[in-house]
Amino acid sequence: MPEGDTVWQTARRLHTALAGRPLVRSDLRVPRFATADLTGRTVLEVIPRGKHLLARIEGGLTLHSHLGMEGAWKVYAPGERWRGGPAHQIRAVLGTAERTAIGYRLPVLELLRTREEERAVGHLGPDLLGPDWDPVAALRNLLADPARPVGEALLDQRNLAGVGNIFKSETCFLVRATPWLPVGELPSPERLVTAAKRLLEANRNRPGGSRRLSVYGRKGLPCTRCGALIRKGDQDDRPVYWCPVCQSGPTS
Template sequence: MPEGDTVWRTAQRLHAALAGKPIIESDLRWPSLATADVTGRATLEVCSRGKHLLHRLEGGITLHSHLRMEGQWRIEATPTLAARWRRSADLRALVAAADWAALGLRLGMLDLVPTARESELVGHLGPDVLGPDWDPEVAVSNVLASTATVGGALLDQRNLAGLGTLWTAETLFLERVHPWAVAAELGPTVVERLVARAHRLLEGARVDVVQTSTGSRRRGETAYVHGRSGRPCRRCGGLVRVAPIGPPMRERTMFYCPTCQGGLGPTDDGRRQVPLGSSGRRR
């Protein structure tokens, strides 16, 4: 699932392409929006709220979308927009101005609501790590109030919005915190460090297409633990592992180093893990 920095950059691209321009063509391929038409309305702004996108239009209407696992918004030149895009089974939304068109592909959510009621869709979110409402004290308080594991608490968008599995895993590794530690038992000092680290990582990532926590932009060297199960830890040389984290039916993947972060997670069976992409069988 795209992280908050990716969604923030998507909002910036959409805003640059469409802001201030009237919509000349719209096609919303979503069951509840089959008859909706925003043609003739000008785009006021496109902004992100955590992992949500809010496309605000004239007349007090907001087109809300969420990318989920595979979604994306693609920008194409309207005058040369290929017919194949209009025929694509992946197309969920087309919003075009005279010069640029925004194509919503494989979107996970799509809603058209009065702008005054946006809170019904995003009001449950905690402070946005990359938003004007960012408040580290509230984020820390929310995490400390959680009865979940700290990994689960950081991933819970109700505590702070924008963190996904990549930046959560990298934050916990850099601060040497066990992902399955109970958030409420860590104490304010540790949680304050985690929240500050996460904020720095996303702030750095939102201006760079390459998501890197190591400082390297070379392929395969951008992360310390995320996506590196079965490979040597860059800090201690032990093997990085991956295990599920979170409540049943809502588990997420957590990459971590048992040596640097306090041992195996309770959901990790300890069996050998081969590197991602390897053809070797897990034994």
């Protein structure tokens, strides 16, 4: 599932392509909204909210989408071939005279009133890359269940929004704790919030796939800090990576 930095980049790309221009093409290929026509309306802005995307459109409407595991938004110039996948995977087409945005394999796509956005994203904790970021509230959320493993607490978007499986492993590495350590046993737990924020901030302007990772995806390779071989495990059916020397705590 995309991390918050990827969603932030996607929102910026869509905003640059669509904002301030009227739509000349609109096609929502989901049954509930198949008859909705946004043609003629101006896209006001596209913003991220955690791992969610909100395209605000003239007339008090918002197109809410989530990338899930395999979703993507691609932007094309006039006449450019659409290469994001076969036509049956297209869920949304939003086109201006200059650019066309295509949403592929979107598990969540809904049109709602802008005033009702909280119905879709109101459950989220403070957004690590958003204007609502509140480290005190994020820490309070994380510590609400002190017995919960650090890795699980970080992935719960109700605690803080934006951390995915990659930055879960990377954040745990930075605070020198395994993902299975109960969050209440972590010394100076505020370091979790600081580390997660630093990671997403550092990567949000990097092109996709160019992240500098210390442990994730590096099973069997030497730790960048101590040289021990990185290990790979499983937490809630997701891969997790850690250094057996630098990180303290349970390993399952």
